[in-house]
Amino acid sequence: MDRAAAIDLLLNAADYFKTQSAGYASWGNVEVQQIAYKTADGQVLVTDAKKPLGQLSAADIQPNLSPVYQQLFNKRKHIGVLLLTKQQYATQVKREIPPILDDQAQLLGVSVRIAKSDKDILKALSGRFAAILEDGSSICLGSNIEEAYVAAQLLEKTSKAFIEAEVLGGAKAINRIEAWLMHQFYLLKYSKEAKKNK
């Protein structure tokens, strides 16, 4: 997608998320605060985190990458979109979530880590598609805006399960090697489907 089309997509992102969120109503509230979007020529456009998505103008979308975002896009070549989110349940999680659900393992990776500082974000996201930050916000990744938003919603479902299962004796983790295998299988299947749909 070229720069003009990408800006148009970002200006309409609030409406897109609103439409999509209906299907996840019971999972918790996911508010997207900022989007970083990689265009076809490799430039990354970033929305102004201080403005609500629905009030953005084109001037609020600039290639102003923080060093952390820059490193992330440089390192993870298949990532096209980064969402900075504030989520009802994810924000309450203060320790690593092990693999407790198959769909979590498939899509988000072996676990959801907590990044203790900016320096820690890349490490927390290594081999993973979501991480929770020390300030309670989250970073969710995807090859496109739809994938990144699904990652955010799935992070919310996983966080809710992790928290609410406490009264049932706690969520039981599945084997990490099996979780890793499921994630790899998902990535392979997804990349095949993406190629087929090109």
Place this chain on the structure above:
Amino acid sequence: MEIKEAKKIVCDAGKRLLQEGLVARTWGNVSVKVNDRQMVITPSGRKYDELTPDDMVLVDIYTLKYEGTLKPSSELKLHCEVYKTRPHIGAVIHTHQLYASIVASAQRDVEVLDPEHQRILGASIIKAAPYALPNTKKITVDTANAIENSNAALMSNHGVVCIGKDLEDAFVVARTLEKACALFIASKKQAS
């Protein structure tokens, strides 16, 4: 039931799963039995809101052979196992619905507290099948066994399977199971 009618019903049911928040994306699956030997099931890896009745897949319950170019849902073995072991069943729904998933993540059976929920679910305890990797023989057999004489089972760390004499019936079971799980969790919170 005519195959054409079954394909329309299953296609519509896939969209309903999505609308009712019982599944997201391409997760979950639905089937109906057409006759003693065949079922129609949703295809693998397709978005429900983009499906047409022609995309639904006709499968032989005993040989797992299917017609057409689209692959059936990867969970078809579970559906076939349920139909083979319960000839009176006409529909199967597999979902990743939220509250049942929470209980499944704790690998706990569901204590069904409401008598009306017990009536619809057919038991006062809904069993959780032990964890096994998706689409394996173990998860297929263990889940079908965990249903016992009820209308549903949890699949540990994964989701649920709900059954009914027809799809409408199976939907009622899925919705009721969700309410029963939410009530079970709320009762444990209150007790703690």
